[in-house]
Amino acid sequence: MNVDMDMFIPRKIKVGFQEREGTYSGKLGYATYIDEQGKVRKETSFDIWRNYRFEPEIFENTPMSGFVLNKKTGGIEKGQRRSRWKQRQTYIRIYDPRGFEVEISVENHLFILEHMNCMIGKGLDGELIYAWAEKELILLPVNSIEYEEIKRASEERIERKFVKAKELVVGSTYFTSPKETMVYLGLYDEYDILNQKSVYNHVVGEERYSSVKKPKQQHYFAKKATGYDKQHPYDLMTYTLTSKKQFGVSDETEHPELSDMLNSLEQHIIFCPVDPSKTIVEAMDMESFMRFCRDKRFGAQVVAENGKSYYMVPPEGDKELYLLGEKGGTGYGKNLYNGIKHSFQSYEEVFNLLKPHITHYYQVNGRLYASEFIPWVEHDKR
Template identity: 35%
Template sequence: MNRVNEEIGEVLTIKTNIFVPQKIKVGFQNRENTYTKTLAYVTYYDVKGKVRKETSWENWRDKKIDPVDHENIPTSGFVLNKKVGDYVSDWNHRQAYVRVYDPRGFEFEITIENLLYILENANSIKGKGLEGEFIYGWDGKDLVLLPVESPDYKEISKYNNILHEKSYIKSKELIIGATYRTKDNREFVYMGRFEYWDTKWVSPEDVRQSSYTVNVNKGKQYIFAKKTINYRKKEDLYLLNIKSLGDRIIEVITEECTDDYAEMFDLLEKSSHYSPYDESKDEYIIYDKNRFIDKVKEKEGAWFYGTSVYIENHKDGMAEVKRENRESENYVIATKTRVPSRWGSGYETKENILYRGTLEEIWNKFQARYRNKYLTNGKLHENGDEN
């Protein structure tokens, strides 16, 4: 959720997947520059009763001072103390923090971002401290002091109630097309249980050969999805694949099938995670001459980038078309070969110029083409003309 702080012109945000534990654990160090003469490191117990960040907490605290546990309930009486950090010593930079006094008798540190959020949602009165009740939360590894009266707290509280109830969704309860909430408070549509495909890189021992990918079947998994826009600015799916649900899905938001399930499933069928890429289905299509010329000129831009094309109907038949130099009107088409490095291990790339001439001459001589890639199910996976 975003809101604008008009005085500083910034948008202040806070996530609604902040975890609010039921119990916190506090360790201490002696510090003369604090009001209480001790500084606290506050951590928490997770839903399984395990102390989080326990190793760093134990390493930080003074073992001569007994730690304490507190119920994490809305509490009033917090007081802003002073800013610390924001300096450079040798190569180390100490991030800026603000110290806060907890009415239970200790001081701890919060980030400047947390301070701004607090001041947007609560008043700080000189001599009295912060008005209202506050509760501890964690955004990943970072402690966040939350004003109970903030507009986000209601949603954060609802989310945490679900976490603490541990009433996780079981696989037999899943409904195709229904919308679910994950443990990290994201919403996904359940698409079904399918074989999930991935890829892995293989590096040949022969350095003259390029690395390549092979398909890997990860077995049947529960597939959840939500719509997104990919780097080509086209509608796509963001997938969440889960082999065993465990505590990953915490709530059904709506059991009704989403209106665009059919459209989402069509996008899923075009994903290589649903159906793997099949090289045997590759299609090499000769560019229209005008399209080829326009594409090369569009792509080179101010930095004179080259354009990759195919001059033979196989994956190794690739070449690059680029302007001969910044002053020239001519272009070159060249292939690249991996050869053992002159400097020992590894390899280097050797360029082999095949022809110099105009773009029209290059098109006529080499019949420049692009490569369309298809999935095993026959769906178009990658349109080479868009690369």
């Protein structure tokens, strides 16, 4: 088992019970925990699972000895017919000295045995504590090298100062989840983008950027952009907050990149939407078109002066340069333009015949947001 350093050791656990044969005490427990905000995690599942004949119990989550391994459960039982689809995941039952058993994964079981001796009739020699990796219960040996660091991080999380919406300070850094921190940027309008689809879904042109302002202003948070698509330098998250405590303080000092983060807001169309009245369709010059062709080595869509869309297939080896698209789709009308068949020896010939046009979309602040090859025959956008 790879011990997750984001594992959480709560101060209190809550255990519900069912009667169950094959356990030492006749009681199988479902353990969950009380988080740093005083909320019982997985409470709905907890209440569905437990038998209401037994009152659930809350325990201080401190290291304890006296745990005893019981048996494997799930998987293929003796006499059962093997089925890869109906097989229940294998678990190990372990007796808690407070009078119930819980189920742990086989990986957790092996990790325990790496750190503790198991004596026949006397159980495990050492102390365990309850921990959680996301939703998975882990019994963590306190003599493992990871324990002290996980305990320290958990205590920091529990002691974290939580704030209400009205207490948020622009420029301060907050935990927006147990693991993630973001910088608070302030309370602003936000716009819902109605059609976040591609041209392959037949949503093109200004339809892709149509937006509507949300009825309530949103609290904006930012962090460095992650992932492969780094169109913006910072990722945004927005929240409509109530008086409920939701965000823990990470750093109350002003973030050194606050000014850059605030400036980057103008680049996001949820903050500054596209203004259809500013849309411009213009003819490309030869230099821009040639640069575009060099960047699109595997083919690209272009829009001709006649307002129709063509797919330009570049030459490769002894293959010719050609166009598709005259008859309504990229799979038809090879080298047809206005009903006449052509042949092309160079991108210059394509440029001279098609006279390519491009559509520019601008935000309400006048900033160019995107330039795209969008046919306007059907949309009357020219």
